[in-house]
Amino acid sequence: MPEAAPRRAPARHWTRWALPVVAVLPGLIAVVQLGRIHPDEVYQALEPAWWRAHGYGVLAWEWREGLRNWAVPSVLAGFLGLADLLGITHPRAYRAVVAIPQVALHAWSLWAAYRFAERRAGPSGGGLAALLVGLYGPVLVFAGRTLSESISASLLVIAMEALDRRERVTRAGLVGGLALGLAVVARYPSAVFVIAALVWLAAVRRWRLLVFTCVSGLGVAAALGALDWATWGTPFHSFLAYVRFNVLSGAAAAQFGAAAPSFYAQPLLSAVPLWAWAAVPLGFIALRRQRSLSLPLWCAAVYTGALLATEHKEERFLYPALVLLVLAAAPQVAAFLASHLGPRARGGLAGLALISSLAVAAVFPSVDLRADQFRAIVAATRGDARGLLIVNEGLWGSGGFFYVGKRIPWRTCDWPHDAAFQRALHDRTFNRAVTFEDRALEELQAGGFRIVRKIGRETILSRE
Known part of the structure; x- marks a missing residue:
C-alpha cells in the first residue's frame, strides 16, 4: 500500500490565514484613521505623488532643493492614476488605492519574518514570532503610513530574511541586495543598515552571498542614478544633496534642532515590549552556541549607534531599528515557549506576549496623529x-x-x-x-x- 501523505503542520495551516489578515491591518488602520505621524508622511510622499499625477500641489522645500528622489512618489502617482481611471475621487477611497503597494510590501515582509523565525523556532514557533512582529504596536501604526521609515523598514525585514538563507545563495544575495538597495532609495539613512549588513557578511565569511548582494545592490544604485539624472539633471543628485545637508554641513541640526543621545532613552525603553527583554539571556545562549551575532540585531545596534551620534534626533527615526530588534528577539522567545512549556502555559504566555506587543502602540509614537x-x-x-x-x-x-x-x-x-x-x-x-x-x-x-x-x-x- 502507498504511504499516507504527511499531515500538514497545524502551525503552517493557521499561518496561511492569520498572516495575511495581520498584514492588512496597518494599511486598513491608516486608511480608516487618517492623520499623520509626521508631515513627511504627506509632504514627502502623498503630496508630491498628487503633484505628479495631477500637475498641482504643495512641494516642500526638499523638492525645490533636490534632496529627495522621485521613486516612491512616482509609484504612488501611478496608483493615483489608476484611481482616476476607475473614477475614484473621494480622498479616503483613493488613499485606499494608494495603500495597495505598501500593503503588498508589508505582507511580503511579514512572510519574510515568518521564514526567518521558522528556521530558528520551527513552524509553530515561526508563526508565533511572525505574529509578535506583525502585531507589534509600532508596526501597526507605522507600516501602513507613507513615511520613508515605514517603507524602508519593511524592505529591511525582507533583506534580513534573504541574507539569512543557507540555500540558493545566488538568489538570496540578489533578493537581499535588491531589498537593501530599495531600502536606501526609500530612505537614505538606511545606508547605515547596508554597511552593517555587508560587514556582517564579510565577518561570517559568506563571500558568495556578499558578492551577489553587492551586484544586486549596485544595480539598484545604478537605477537611482538614472532616475536622478532624468528628474534632477545629474546622477545621484538627491543622494549627494541629502548627504551635504544632513551629514556634512550640520544644517539639519541648525534648522530642525539638536539633542543629546539621552533623547532616545525614553522612547527606546517604552517601545521595547516586555517579552523582548526575555530574549536577552536567550540571545546570549544562542550567541555562545552559534558564535555569531544575529544579523538583524547587529544591524539594529549599528544603526542605533549612528542615531545616537547624529545631532538631529526624532522619535520616528528609531522605527526601523525597533522592527529589526523585534525580528531578532521574537524567534528566541517563540522557540523557548515551544520547547520548554506545556500547551496551556505556552498558550497563556504567548497571549501575554501578544498583548505586550500591542500595548506599545499606546506610547510609541508619542505624537498627536491629528x-x-x-x-x-x-x-x-x-x-x-x-x-x-x-x-x-x-x-x-x-x-x-x-x-x-x-x-x-x-x-x-x-x-x-x-x-x-x-x-x-x-x-x-x-x-x-x-x-x-x-x-x-x-x-x-x-x-x-x-x-x-x-x-x-x-x-x-x-x-x-
Whole structure:
C-alpha cells in the first residue's frame, strides 16, 4: 500500500490565514484613521505623488532643493492614476488605492519574518514570532503610513530574511541586495543598515552571498542614478544633496534642532515590549552556541549607534531599528515557549506576549496623529466646497491637496487676527472652515459661517 501523505503542520495551516489578515491591518488602520505621524508622511510622499499625477500641489522645500528622489512618489502617482481611471475621487477611497503597494510590501515582509523565525523556532514557533512582529504596536501604526521609515523598514525585514538563507545563495544575495538597495532609495539613512549588513557578511565569511548582494545592490544604485539624472539633471543628485545637508554641513541640526543621545532613552525603553527583554539571556545562549551575532540585531545596534551620534534626533527615526530588534528577539522567545512549556502555559504566555506587543502602540509614537482633523478636512471639502480655511494648523501639519481632493484655494492660520484668517473671512470663495477645539468659532460665525458637524476635536463650518 502507498504511504499516507504527511499531515500538514497545524502551525503552517493557521499561518496561511492569520498572516495575511495581520498584514492588512496597518494599511486598513491608516486608511480608516487618517492623520499623520509626521508631515513627511504627506509632504514627502502623498503630496508630491498628487503633484505628479495631477500637475498641482504643495512641494516642500526638499523638492525645490533636490534632496529627495522621485521613486516612491512616482509609484504612488501611478496608483493615483489608476484611481482616476476607475473614477475614484473621494480622498479616503483613493488613499485606499494608494495603500495597495505598501500593503503588498508589508505582507511580503511579514512572510519574510515568518521564514526567518521558522528556521530558528520551527513552524509553530515561526508563526508565533511572525505574529509578535506583525502585531507589534509600532508596526501597526507605522507600516501602513507613507513615511520613508515605514517603507524602508519593511524592505529591511525582507533583506534580513534573504541574507539569512543557507540555500540558493545566488538568489538570496540578489533578493537581499535588491531589498537593501530599495531600502536606501526609500530612505537614505538606511545606508547605515547596508554597511552593517555587508560587514556582517564579510565577518561570517559568506563571500558568495556578499558578492551577489553587492551586484544586486549596485544595480539598484545604478537605477537611482538614472532616475536622478532624468528628474534632477545629474546622477545621484538627491543622494549627494541629502548627504551635504544632513551629514556634512550640520544644517539639519541648525534648522530642525539638536539633542543629546539621552533623547532616545525614553522612547527606546517604552517601545521595547516586555517579552523582548526575555530574549536577552536567550540571545546570549544562542550567541555562545552559534558564535555569531544575529544579523538583524547587529544591524539594529549599528544603526542605533549612528542615531545616537547624529545631532538631529526624532522619535520616528528609531522605527526601523525597533522592527529589526523585534525580528531578532521574537524567534528566541517563540522557540523557548515551544520547547520548554506545556500547551496551556505556552498558550497563556504567548497571549501575554501578544498583548505586550500591542500595548506599545499606546506610547510609541508619542505624537498627536491629528486624525480627527484630517477626517474633518476630507468631510469639509466634499460637495460644493469652493475654498477651505483650516484654523490652528500650519501648512506642514495639514493634509495638502491630497486630502482636500480638488483644486480649490485653502489656507491655514492659528488665530483670528492672522492675515490668512482675515483674507479668507472676507473672501466669499472660502465657504468651508475647519477649526480645532472651537478656536475662532465666534469670529467664524460672525463672518457668516454656521456649524455643520463635529468630528472629534474638530468643528466643520459652512456658509453660502
